[in-house]
Amino acid sequence: xxQSTPEFNKVLYAPLSEVDPVVQNIIDKETWRQYSGLxxxxxxxxxxxxxxxxxxxxxxxxxxxxxxxxxxxGGNEWIDELExxxxxxxxxxxxxxxxxWGVNVQPYSGSTANFAALTALLQPQDRLMGLxxxxxxxxxxxxxxxxxxxxxxxxxxxxxxYGLDPSTQLIDYSTxxxxxxIFKPRxxxxxxxxxxxxxxxxxxxxxxxxxxxxxxxxxxxxxGLVAAQELADPFKYCDVVxxxxxxTLRGPRAGLIFFRKDGEAHKDLEKRVNDAVFPACQGGxxxxxxxxxxxxxxxxxxxxxKVYAQQxxxxxxxxxxxxxxxxYKLQTGGTDNHLVLWDLRPLKLTGSKVEKIGDLLGITIxxxxxxGDASAQVxxxxxxxxxxxTSRDMREEDLRTVAGFLHRAxxxxxxxxxxxxxxxxxxxVRSATVPAEGKVGAQQxxxxxREVRAFARRWPVPGITSPIVRPAGIExxx
Ligand SMILES: *Cc1c(COP(=O)(O)O)cnc(C)c1O
Numbered sequence: 175x176x177q178s179t180p181e182f183n184k185v186l187y188a189p190l191s192e193v194d195p196v197v198q199n200i201i202d203k204e205t206w207r208q209y210s211g212l213x214x215x216x217x218x219x220x221x222x223x224x225x226x227x228x229x230x231x232x233x234x235x236x237x238x239x240x241x242x243x244x245x246x247x248g249g250n251e252w253i254d255e256l257e258x259x260x261x262x263x264x265x266x267x268x269x270x271x272x273x274x275w276g277v278n279v280q281p282y283s284g285s286t287a288n289f290a291a292l293t294a295l296l297q298p299q300d301r302l303m304g305l306x307x308x309x310x311x312x313x314x315x316x317x318x319x320x321x322x323x324x325x326x327x328x329x330x331x332x333x334x335x336y337g338l339d340p341s342t343q344l345i346d347y348s349t350x351x352x353x354x355x356i357f358k359p360r361x362x363x364x365x366x367x368x369x370x371x372x373x374x375x376x377x378x379x380x381x382x383x384x385x386x387x388x389x390x391x392x393x394x395x396x397x398g399l400v401a402a403q404e405l406a407d408p409f410k411y412c413d414v415v416x417x418x419x420x421x422t423l424r425g426p427r428a429g430l431i432f433f434r435k436d437g438e439a440h441k442d443l444e445k446r447v448n449d450a451v452f453p454a455c456q457g458g459x460x461x462x463x464x465x466x467x468x469x470x471x472x473x474x475x476x477x478x479x480k481v482y483a484q485q486x487x488x489x490x491x492x493x494x495x496x497x498x499x500x501x502y503k504l505q506t507g508g509t510d511n512h513l514v515l516w517d518l519r520p521l522k523l524t525g526s527k528v529e530k531i532g533d534l535l536g537i538t539i540x541x542x543x544x545x546g547d548a549s550a551q552v553x554x555x556x557x558x559x560x561x562x563x564t565s566r567d568m569r570e571e572d573l574r575t576v577a578g579f580l581h582r583a584x585x586x587x588x589x590x591x592x593x594x595x596x597x598x599x600x601x602x603v604r605s606a607t608v609p610a611e612g613k614v615g616a617q618q619x620x621x622x623x624r625e626v627r628a629f630a631r632r633w634p635v636p637g638i639t640s641p642i643v644r645p646a647g648i649e650x651x652x
Contacts, residue, residue, distance in 0.1 A: 202645035209635050209642055210627050211536035212576060213566075216513040216559025217367065217395060218538075219424045220566065221466070222473065226637045228465035229426045237458045241448060253461050260464050263471035264430055267401045270409060276444050278431045278451050279467055280459040284394045284418035287429030288314040289326050291416050294433075294443065294450035295361050295388050298330050302361040303354060305345070306335030308543040308550050310369035310515075312392065319550075334359065343506045343545045345369075347377045354381050364408075365392035365416075368542050368557050370490075370509035375411040390414040394429075396511055398422030398561065401474045402483030405511060413440065414447070422486065422512050422561045425470030428463045485569065486512045489560040492570035496577035502584075505544055505555070513559040517544045523587055525553035527602050531587045532556075534606055534619050536626045537579060566633040579626055586622060590615040 175187040191198040213220070221229075233253070239246040242254040257279060264277045281287035296302065304315025304327070311317070313325045316333025323329045334357045339346040354362070362382050364373055375391065382389040391408035397417035399405045408415050415432040419425035433447045434440040452459075473479060487510070494508045497516065505515035518528060525541025532539045544555035558580070560573060568576070586606075591597075593613045594605035609616040644650065 199645055199647060203647055205635075205638060205642065206645055206648055207536075209638065210630055211538055212579070212626060212630050213562035214532075214537060214539045214558045214560070214576070215562070216540075216557050217418075217421050218559070219398075219421060219561045220636050221420065221424055221426060221470070223637050223639065224469045224473075225424075225426055225466040228469050229462050231462050231465060233461040233465050236461050238461060239452060239458045256461065256465055256468060257459070260468035260471065263468055263475065264432070267471045267474040268397075268409060268415075268432065269401075269403070269407075270432070274434060274436045275409065276433055276435050276447075278433075278447055279428075279464055280451050280456065281416075281429030281431060282456060282460060282463075283427060284312075284392070284416065284429045285314050285325075286455060287416045287418070287431050288312075288392060290450040290455040291390060291414050291431050291447065292327060292331060292361070293454050294431075294446040295390065295414060296331055297360075299332055300360040301332045301334065301357055302327070302363060303334050303336055303350070303357065303359040304363040305366050305369070306337050308547055309335070309337045309545060310366040310543075311335065312365070312367045312394070315363045315365075315392065338545045340546055344371060345373070347374060347381075350378075351381045351384075354385060354387075358385050359387050360385075361388045361390060363390050363392060364412075365394065365396075367395055368513065368515055370494075370504075370506055370511060370513055370515055372406050372510045373408070375406060375408050379411040388413045390416065392416045394418040395421050395513070398424060398474065398479075399483045399487065399511055402480045404480070404483045404487060413443070419467050419470060422483070423470060423474060424482075424561070424565065426463045426466030428460070428467055430467070482564065486561050486564045488570055489564050489568065489573045490514060493558065493560060493573045493577050496574045497580065500577070500581045502581075512561050513557055515542060515544055515555055515557055517555045518584070519544065519547075519554040521584065521588065523584065523591065525556050526599055527587050527591065528556050528584060530599065530603060531583055531590065531606060531619070534603075535579070535583055535623045536630060537576075537583060539580075563633075565636060568633065575629065579622070579629070582622055586615065586618055589618070 237247045238250045238253045242257045260279045261277050265272050302316050305311030307317045314327050316327045317324050318328040336350040364378050389412045391412045393400050394417050399422055413434050417430050420427045431447055433443045435444055490509045490512050494514045503517040503520050529541045539556045539558055541553040542555050542557035543553045547554045590606045593615045594601040605615055606619050
């Protein structure tokens, strides 16, 4: 601010806490929640301070529709340098030869990256196959219900879901191959949001080739582990690979689309992908986010990245092992990646109730369908991931402690359900929160919450730079 800054511009120079204490307080409360709780949502992670700085930078001001050296606006010399750098780092992080692969770093998020990729690969109403949502697939892989086409991927394309082998809960590649012979897809999408095992990309390539179809891997969940070369390499077999940047990759919220450039089959794929992102599906790139992606990708090319990814997997396996030791049932019995799917049906508990009790305890998890669920409306399991807790420095022993908390949470959910005398979620919540004569559930929830909080607060949270104090509006019983 200068001496002559007029009144109407003074607001531009004041910090958030002064200009808008209401929003500042919401941020403080969310900071407190992240610090005080155990984040086990498999699609979440804790990005770095450096990424947050880039994401919150002055780059947010700039319009740059188009690509480096081909923009619709002037003043893009540094933005061009940034986007070229980000693309180079993306190829490097995933060990790709720039002569064979290219990447578009502009997608705003995973879903928009996927829709742009479909726009590039297909004509409207072309046929695609993706893993069904109840089997761990993602909405954007063609999901529809009997009554409704739920996403653009089923509204603008014809889609057909493949699934799991009920006996192994692994992708049923042979049924997929016979379904493809009937459906004749133009595109097969692989990748999942809730699948604890790795993919056989080679098997899918064979099916795609049988029908002259394209193969796309959406590695939104696992890209950090793929970059670390801890999982199979989808780039060996796929034409296009999409990902989010904020899950195991630990960056800002955005997406990437990788495309092959070699051979007749990929002749104009680069142009189709770039045109699909802009102008077909998006407008101006979010350059502050692209800076965040770039600095994230730098981190993912360092030797420490592999160690992080290995620890994420070891942590998921320790968690799985401990839950199995307690006698619980996991889908596929364990995990090869960052997540476990916990089948609660043998306990006669729904995913919603365990998610709910988790929220009351400061353990953040999400309900998830498990293979063979009768109703998609009542998911019979929960999904648990270790990427975020690994970013808070936890190791196997700590994840065993966390598994102990989960065990107690589930046992407590059973008690609360019994004491509620009903199957309704609202009665369950009342029973868990309102102490009542002759009942112990609510009291035990309070006690366990205290233990979880005390444990969680032993660990640092990246991105918190000032001392943490309990913000106004947070009531605590301890
Ligand atoms: C999370 C996810 C997406 C969507 O990402 P958004 O950034 O939420 O749009 C796409 N595909 C898969 C497999 C995912 O898990």
